[in-house]
Amino acid sequence: MHDSHDHPETARFWDDLYGQRGQLWSGRANPHLVDVAGPLPAGTALDLGCGEGGDATWLARQGWQVTAVDVSAVALDRARTAATDAGVDSRIEFRRHDLTRGFPTGTYDLVSAQFLQSPLDFPRLDVLRAAARAVAPGGRLLVVEHGALPPWANADHHHDAHDFPTPQETLDGLDLEPGGWETERLDAPRRTATGPDGQTGELVDHLVLVRRR
Numbered sequence: 001m002h003d004s005h006d007h008p009e010t011a012r013f014w015d016d017l018y019g020q021r022g023q024l025w026s027g028r029a030n031p032h033l034v035d036v037a038g039p040l041p042a043g044t045a046l047d048l049g050c051g052e053g054g055d056a057t058w059l060a061r062q063g064w065q066v067t068a069v070d071v072s073a074v075a076l077d078r079a080r081t082a083a084t085d086a087g088v089d090s091r092i093e094f095r096r097h098d099l100t101r102g103f104p105t106g107t108y109d110l111v112s113a114q115f116l117q118s119p120l121d122f123p124r125l126d127v128l129r130a131a132a133r134a135v136a137p138g139g140r141l142l143v144v145e146h147g148a149l150p151p152w153a154n155a156d157h158h159h160d161a162h163d164f165p166t167p168q169e170t171l172d173g174l175d176l177e178p179g180g181w182e183t184e185r186l187d188a189p190r191r192t193a194t195g196p197d198g199q200t201g202e203l204v205d206h207l208v209l210v211r212r213r
């Protein structure tokens with residue numbers, strides 16, 4: 001099922017990727033989202049590129065009313081199942097949406113982009129600027145991205161620093177209205193994670209958290 005504004009190749013790529021495995025991600029919420037949103041009062045949240053719904057389900061469990069968006073129907077089906085199994089599906093609206101072609105309407109207390117990264121042509125900063133516009137007064141935008149290749153990545157793949165914009169570069173690229181925002185976090189936290197073959201390694205993430213005044 002494709003809407004009139006989507007890019008079938010993008011949907012096909014992600015549907016194929018999700019289709020290769022019964023489950024692509026851990027199913028758990030992303031740890032930096034838990035750190036940031038855990039202490040916040042529940043409100044409305046927009047989860048961009050929600051994947052299999054670990055974050056959306058966690059947010060809904062904390063009492064948030066969530067709009068969860070992904071281009072992949074396969075991922076969204078899994079996310080819906082996860083939310084139903086957790087008994088929080090009534091608090092999540094899942095929407096299939098190609099964010100390169102359009103953006104959900106409305107404003108939210110928390111807009112979260114967790115690893116919204118793509119090997120396809122992806123106008124990342126356009127999407128992140130739209131994400132900032134979707135933040136309600138007093139609300140927050142949280143962007144978490146990979147800050148380096150994981151230690152178990154295939155070293156044959158060519159990557160350069162351009163693949164991992166610094167938190168400051170991301171913040172600058174958001175073009176936020178001067179004086180209208182407060183930067184709450186701008187850092188590169190490290191965490192230990194388990195690789196595809198069960199190996200343990202340290203990952204670096206890039207994190208930007210801004211609050212609209």
Ligand SMILES: C[S@@+](CC[C@H](N)C(=O)[O-])C[C@H]1O[C@@H](n2cnc3c(N)ncnc32)[C@H](O)[C@@H]1O
Pocket residue numbers: 010014025030048049050051052054069070071072075097098099100113114115116117118
């Ligand atoms: C690396 S995954 C991250 C998934 C999830 N946020 C997480 O942290 O586990 C990127 C997600 O973005 C979605 N995505 C990629 N391009 C997209 C687009 N143009 N519009 C909407 N979603 C997109 C993919 O389908 C995928 O679920």
